[in-house]
Amino acid sequence: MTKSRLFCLLVVLGSVFMILFIIVYWDNVGTASYNLHTSFSKSLPPQSSGKQPTTFPTTEDSHASDIDRFLDGFLNSATTKNDLQSTKALNVPLRASNSLEENVRGYDWSTRTKLEGSFDQEFMQQERKLxxxxxxxxSRFSFPTKYRMFDDIPNKELDHLIVDDRHGIIYCYVPKVACTNWKRILIVLSESLLDKKGVPYQDPLLIPREDVHNTSSHLTFNKFWRRYGKFSRHMMKIKLKKYTKFIFVRDPFVRLISAFRSKFELENEDFYRSFAIPILTRFSNRTNVPTSASEAFSIGAIPSFSEFIQYLLDARTEEQRPFNEHWRQVYRLCHPCQIDYDFIGKLETLDEDATQLLSQLNIDSLFQFPPSYRNRTASSWEDDWFAKIPLEWRQKLYQLYEPDFVLFGYPKPENLLNV
Structure with a gap:
C-alpha cells in the first residue's frame, strides 16, 4: 500500500471516528444549557425585501443540534440542497383558507380570551400521562404493537411525527382532531412554506388548506433517512429525548363520525374512488355503482354510516390495505407506548389545552390557536349516529378502538354497548 493510499485511509477512518464520537457525546448532553422554545423572532420579517428568504432554519436562529447540522452537511448536502430548492418553489398565492369542508363544518370565529387555571391544566396533564x-x-391490558420497540416501527409508520428543529417540537398529528390548524402553526414556526411574496407565512390562517396537508410542507420522521442515512434512527432518538412532544386526541367514536361526514358526505373524487366504491360494491344493494363522485352525488349513491361501519369491521379491509389515516387508531398513528409524550391534548378541551400548550412552548405571545369547529357534544353525536347500528356491530367496533378509549382516558360508552 502506497503512502498516499494509507494517508487517505487514515483520513476516512478518522472522519468516521469523529462522527461516531460526536453522536455518542451529543446523545449524553442535556438540554439545560439552552432554551429550545425562544428562537422564533417576535419581530416580523420585512415584507419589502427583494431577497427570497430560505425556508429552512439558519445557523443564527436555529436550535437544531450541532450534530444535526454537521450530519446535514457531511452526509446529505446534495439532498438538503434539493429539498431547499423544491421548498423555495412553493410560492403559493395568498387566498382564503376556508374550503368547502370548512364552510360545511363551520368555524367559531369568536375572539378568545386567555384562559386561567394553569394549576388545573398541569394536574390534568399529569393525570393523562399517568x-x-x-x-x-x-400486562393485563394488551393490544397489537403494544410491546414493540421503537426501533421495530417501520419508517412508513412514522409519517405522522412532524419535527420543528427551530423550536424543538415534535407533533404527532391525528386526522379529525384539529390537525389542520396545528399543522398551520408548525408551518409558521418552522418557516417551511413561503407565501406569494417569497417570505415565510406569519399568519396560520392564511396558509391554504391544500398546502397544509401537502407532505412537502413538513419534516417528518419517515423522511429522516434522506438526510441522515444509517444515522436516521439514532437522530430520531436524540430528538425524542430532547424535544417537546405533543399529541391531540378525541373520543374515538366521535372521531369516526367526523371522518365519515368529511370524507363521504362531501364530494371528494379521490376518497370516492378509493373507499366509497369498495364500500358500495361490498355492502350496498346496488347492481351498478357509479364510477365517479360527481355521478354518485347527483343520484345520491353514497355510502351510509352503517355501510361504513361494516367496512371497518370486515377483515378483508385490513387485508387489502391498512386503515386510512382518518379512521386509523391513534395508537397505530402515534405509538404512545413507545414515545413518551410531554403534552396530551384533547379536542373536547381544545381551547384550554391549546392555550396551555402555546404558553408551555413560549409562543403564546405570537398568536392564538386558530378558530375551532362548532360541534355538538360527543354524547349527542354518538346517540344519533349509532342508533341504527346493530348492537353486535357496536360491540365489535368498540373492541377495535378499545386501546384508544383506554389509553387516553375516554369512558367506555356503556349506553351504546348494552341492550
Missing amino acids: NLRRFCTN
Whole structure:
C-alpha cells in the first residue's frame, strides 16, 4: 500500500471516528444549557425585501443540534440542497383558507380570551400521562404493537411525527382532531412554506388548506433517512429525548363520525374512488355503482354510516390495505407506548389545552390557536349516529378502538354497548 493510499485511509477512518464520537457525546448532553422554545423572532420579517428568504432554519436562529447540522452537511448536502430548492418553489398565492369542508363544518370565529387555571391544566396533564403510562405497562391490558420497540416501527409508520428543529417540537398529528390548524402553526414556526411574496407565512390562517396537508410542507420522521442515512434512527432518538412532544386526541367514536361526514358526505373524487366504491360494491344493494363522485352525488349513491361501519369491521379491509389515516387508531398513528409524550391534548378541551400548550412552548405571545369547529357534544353525536347500528356491530367496533378509549382516558360508552 502506497503512502498516499494509507494517508487517505487514515483520513476516512478518522472522519468516521469523529462522527461516531460526536453522536455518542451529543446523545449524553442535556438540554439545560439552552432554551429550545425562544428562537422564533417576535419581530416580523420585512415584507419589502427583494431577497427570497430560505425556508429552512439558519445557523443564527436555529436550535437544531450541532450534530444535526454537521450530519446535514457531511452526509446529505446534495439532498438538503434539493429539498431547499423544491421548498423555495412553493410560492403559493395568498387566498382564503376556508374550503368547502370548512364552510360545511363551520368555524367559531369568536375572539378568545386567555384562559386561567394553569394549576388545573398541569394536574390534568399529569393525570393523562399517568393514565397512559399505567396502561402501557399493564400486562393485563394488551393490544397489537403494544410491546414493540421503537426501533421495530417501520419508517412508513412514522409519517405522522412532524419535527420543528427551530423550536424543538415534535407533533404527532391525528386526522379529525384539529390537525389542520396545528399543522398551520408548525408551518409558521418552522418557516417551511413561503407565501406569494417569497417570505415565510406569519399568519396560520392564511396558509391554504391544500398546502397544509401537502407532505412537502413538513419534516417528518419517515423522511429522516434522506438526510441522515444509517444515522436516521439514532437522530430520531436524540430528538425524542430532547424535544417537546405533543399529541391531540378525541373520543374515538366521535372521531369516526367526523371522518365519515368529511370524507363521504362531501364530494371528494379521490376518497370516492378509493373507499366509497369498495364500500358500495361490498355492502350496498346496488347492481351498478357509479364510477365517479360527481355521478354518485347527483343520484345520491353514497355510502351510509352503517355501510361504513361494516367496512371497518370486515377483515378483508385490513387485508387489502391498512386503515386510512382518518379512521386509523391513534395508537397505530402515534405509538404512545413507545414515545413518551410531554403534552396530551384533547379536542373536547381544545381551547384550554391549546392555550396551555402555546404558553408551555413560549409562543403564546405570537398568536392564538386558530378558530375551532362548532360541534355538538360527543354524547349527542354518538346517540344519533349509532342508533341504527346493530348492537353486535357496536360491540365489535368498540373492541377495535378499545386501546384508544383506554389509553387516553375516554369512558367506555356503556349506553351504546348494552341492550
